[in-house]
Amino acid sequence: xxxxxxxxxxxxxALFCIGIYGLITSRNAVRVLMSIELLLNAxxxxxxxxxxxxxxxxxxxQVFAVFVxxxxxxxxxxxxxxxxxxxxxxxxxxxxxxxxLKW
Amino acid sequence: MNLAEGIxxxxxxxxxxxxxxxxxxxxxxxQIVYSAFLLGGVFISIAGLYIxxxxxxxxxxxxxxxxxxxxxLILFAIMLVNKRYDFEPVANRxxxxxxxxxxxxxxxxxxxxxxxxxxxAISTASTVTAESTTVIIGKHFFSDFLLPxxxxxxxxxxxxxxxxxxxxxxFIPDQISTxxxxxxxxxxxxxxxxxxxxxxxxxxxSSN
Numbered sequence: 001x002x003x004x005x006x007x008x009x010x011x012x013x014a015l016f017c018i019g020i021y022g023l024i025t026s027r028n029a030v031r032v033l034m035s036i037e038l039l040l041n042a043x044x045x046x047x048x049x050x051x052x053x054x055x056x057x058x059x060x061x062q063v064f065a066v067f068v069x070x071x072x073x074x075x076x077x078x079x080x081x082x083x084x085x086x087x088x089x090x091x092x093x094x095x096x097x098x099x100x101l102k103w
Numbered sequence: 104m105n106l107a108e109g110i111x112x113x114x115x116x117x118x119x120x121x122x123x124x125x126x127x128x129x130x131x132x133x134q135i136v137y138s139a140f141l142l143g144g145v146f147i148s149i150a151g152l153y154i155x156x157x158x159x160x161x162x163x164x165x166x167x168x169x170x171x172x173x174x175x176l177i178l179f180a181i182m183l184v185n186k187r188y189d190f191e192p193v194a195n196r197x198x199x200x201x202x203x204x205x206x207x208x209x210x211x212x213x214x215x216x217x218x219x220x221x222x223x224a225i226s227t228a229s230t231v232t233a234e235s236t237t238v239i240i241g242k243h244f245f246s247d248f249l250l251p252x253x254x255x256x257x258x259x260x261x262x263x264x265x266x267x268x269x270x271x272x273x274f275i276p277d278q279i280s281t282x283x284x285x286x287x288x289x290x291x292x293x294x295x296x297x298x299x300x301x302x303x304x305x306x307x308x309s310s311n
Contacts, residue, residue, distance in 0.1 A: 002108045003115055003155065005225065006218055011119050011152075013214035015126055017207040022130035024203045027190050030180055034129055034142050037173060041149050044161075052156040054226050059236055063243045065161050069168050070255045074262030076173045080180040081269035087184045088272075094190050 008049035016042035029086070029093040033079045040072045115155055122148040135181055143174045160237045 019038030026032055044065045051061020086100070087093055106114075125144040132138045146169040153162035244252045 003111050005223055007115060007119075008152070008156070009218040010215060011122065013211055013218065014123055016214070017211040018123070018126045018130055020210065021203055021207045025200050026130065028135050030135060030177060030184065031129075031138060033180075034138060034177060037142065037169070038126055038129065038145065041145065041169075044165075045149060045152060048153055048156050048158045048161060052158065054224060056157070056226055058243075059158070059239055060243065062158050062161050062236060063240055063248055065158070066164060066240065067251060067255055069161075069164055070259060073168055073172060074258055076176055077266040078262050078269070080176055081266040083180060084183060084270045092186070093184050096190070096193055 005049055005053040008045060012042045012045040012049070015045065027095050029083045029095055032095065033076065033083070036075065037072060040068055044068050111155060114151070118148045118151045118155070122152070139174065139178050139181055142177065143170050146170050146174065158236060160240055
């Protein structure tokens, strides 16, 4: 018995589903951003698991994981800036009251 | 990975339990500050999982970028928008939560059956590589992944400029009337900090 690829994939799937649950149900806008980070981490775990078990010589999965890391950093910065701007206008971070884009 | 298999299994079990528990805490805690610190726990556990998967460079980058930058940024945002009040209750909120939980469990069941039913083409090549992963990743970055690498740089620059523009404060238009101020050079930003307590300033103005 040794570590299998399936263990990591199942763990990443569980993490992804927890992230989706938090993304949909949380009312605090900062918690929504944290849930997105959980989703990106689940995807990264999948990529590195595949790169270790299916492609251990040319580890291209790790390269993709580094790119995902970069995009996550950019997303966090822009998302938190947007939340700050909305908070200055609305004085709240409740997702139920963000009706700025209503038609 | 030179560890014995039993140690690997035990480490994986501990790290997986920590990851899932901390992720549930991130989603379910009421206090957002607890969620932020537990998010750091999730990131560190996932870095440990990366080390189990022979990805030492990505593990180090995970700790540096996620724990050192993104988590600190989230904590700053929480403290900047820190307003202690309870959200107004929304009718039938539990219906949304229950349906979302059902959908998420369904997605997890679907993913699990797919993962367990697919015959993965496990590589039989030796996982002990002569070079370190950092060298291989660096060679990838500067040979066949050169264009995405440069695009990531441009993306980071765009995100930085966009975040600065989004988060900067309001313009104050009545600057020309104040002649006592030093002359405006090209490098000073035409803005000033907004009053932190507008109600108090309005009260003092009305009293004057």
